[in-house]
Amino acid sequence: MSELPVVVVGAGPAGLSAAAHLVERGEQVLVLEAGDRAGAAVSQWNHVRLFSRWSELVDPAAERLLAATGWPRPDGDLYPTGAEWADLYLTPLAGALGDRVRFGARVVGVARRGRDRVVDAGREDEPLTVHLQNGERITARAVIDASGTWGSPNPLGGDGLPAAGEKAASAQISYRVPDLATERARYAGKRIAVAGSGHSALTALVALADLAEQEPDTKIMWLLRRGAVGNVFGGGEADQLPARGALGLRAKKAAEAGHIETVTGFRTAAVDRGDDGTLTLESFDGHRVEGIDEVVVLTGFRPDLSWLSEIRLDLDPVLQAPAKLAPLIDPNVHSCGTVYPHGENELRHPEPGVYLVGMKSYGRAPTFLALTGYEQVRSVVAAIAGDHESAGRVELVLPETGVCGGAGVFDVPEEQKNTGGCCGGAPETVDVSRAVR
Numbered sequence: 001m002s003e004l005p006v007v008v009v010g011a012g013p014a015g016l017s018a019a020a021h022l023v024e025r026g027e028q029v030l031v032l033e034a035g036d037r038a039g040a041a042v043s044q045w046n047h048v049r050l051f052s053r054w055s056e057l058v059d060p061a062a063e064r065l066l067a068a069t070g071w072p073r074p075d076g077d078l079y080p081t082g083a084e085w086a087d088l089y090l091t092p093l094a095g096a097l098g099d100r101v102r103f104g105a106r107v108v109g110v111a112r113r114g115r116d117r118v119v120d121a122g123r124e125d126e127p128l129t130v131h132l133q134n135g136e137r138i139t140a141r142a143v144i145d146a147s148g149t150w151g152s153p154n155p156l157g158g159d160g161l162p163a164a165g166e167k168a169a170s171a172q173i174s175y176r177v178p179d180l181a182t183e184r185a186r187y188a189g190k191r192i193a194v195a196g197s198g199h200s201a202l203t204a205l206v207a208l209a210d211l212a213e214q215e216p217d218t219k220i221m222w223l224l225r226r227g228a229v230g231n232v233f234g235g236g237e238a239d240q241l242p243a244r245g246a247l248g249l250r251a252k253k254a255a256e257a258g259h260i261e262t263v264t265g266f267r268t269a270a271v272d273r274g275d276d277g278t279l280t281l282e283s284f285d286g287h288r289v290e291g292i293d294e295v296v297v298l299t300g301f302r303p304d305l306s307w308l309s310e311i312r313l314d315l316d317p318v319l320q321a322p323a324k325l326a327p328l329i330d331p332n333v334h335s336c337g338t339v340y341p342h343g344e345n346e347l348r349h350p351e352p353g354v355y356l357v358g359m360k361s362y363g364r365a366p367t368f369l370a371l372t373g374y375e376q377v378r379s380v381v382a383a384i385a386g387d388h389e390s391a392g393r394v395e396l397v398l399p400e401t402g403v404c405g406g407a408g409v410f411d412v413p414e415e416q417k418n419t420g421g422c423c424g425g426a427p428e429t430v431d432v433s434r435a436v437r
Helices: 013-026 060-068 082-100 180-187 199-214 244-258 356-361 371-382 388-392
Strands: 008-011 029-033 102-104 107-112 128-132 137-140 144-147 192-193 219-223 260-265 270-274 277-284 288-292 294-295 353-357
Touching: 008 013, 013 029, 013 060, 013 082, 013 356, 013 371, 029 137, 060 082, 082 102, 082 260, 107 288, 128 144, 137 180, 144 371, 180 199, 192 199, 192 288, 199 219, 199 244, 219 288, 244 260, 353 356, 356 371, 371 388
Parallel strands: 008 029, 008 144, 029 102, 144 353, 192 219, 192 294, 219 260
Antiparallel strands: 107 128, 128 137, 270 277, 277 288
16 A cells, blocks of 8 residues: 555645655655635634744644745744735645645545445455545545534534524524624624634634724623633633733723623523514523624534544544543643643554544544644654654643633532642633623
């Protein structure tokens, strides 16, 4: 199989990084990207600024490949937007890889050649077959799935499934951080519900609060599934990612200024569209939020595993992440310690030569950093190339999460919460009322 290519699915940061490492090791590689450009998913949140600086967003192997093209490296201390990351780094990197990258190539299935997932006999002696939407079949030595999770946002429904009426009201529901440069008219002067407690939700709240300053008729309802605001604003000045800490402080300030009404313990069960065109959201315990014009759902993402149904994967039943990796990233128990260094060993599956890397490797867990993905693919590519010493030599120190409570999904008793530690003291809780009408 040594003459067959390694197929990388996805031309985003992790996928192109994997390709750069494979090229550096003299391996054949083919990157298949469903979109029409490098970083197609990144370009869809082009207006959002990253928490990481340029120095943390460029893979070393990719930089070495780009250096030969005369690529001007951005200032390492600056924080790019999604558009800048895609335009100034990912697009040139895809260009440097040349015809190894194919756009408009959507993968719809991967299988062991001539063997479905039940068959044991001769399985390891057969290559993998990658099925494309256009009917093409590509024989591969290994498959690195770096397709991410952007195309599979979690629904508004508080039980992980779409709320009753959610699909019918889709014209008034968005699952992305609003781009107010192009969508201002959609949100200005409207009553907006924002669902979610992560960094995307905080980003949306800050942007919409700024809009409310300029358009006083704009009203923002923040729907939190947890029972209290608690540590949702993060570590503030103690966060080792300063831009992320600053975001939390800005969101906290916006909430204190009265631009945001907060509803806690609200897990949406149903969405009803009234005769006046506004939406009513109802929680599982019967509380209602009425008169909503627009809903912004930022409750995280999940991996699309449907096209890997014939591949033998060892996934955690909760997070849908590789079983060995899941305990290291579980938001139910993970506090503000760093992610334990991990690589090929934690990402390995029973199906030889198949790896999930990048954001998809985290399953439903949040807070993924580009540095994590770059180290993952370095280790995975080393293993594919037969350099097991390098694959096992994983060294990575990540910035601490900036959230000191752990239990990021549901509440835990106060005595079980971590109120100090690596992120400093717990942030002050904002006094908010249950603003339901």
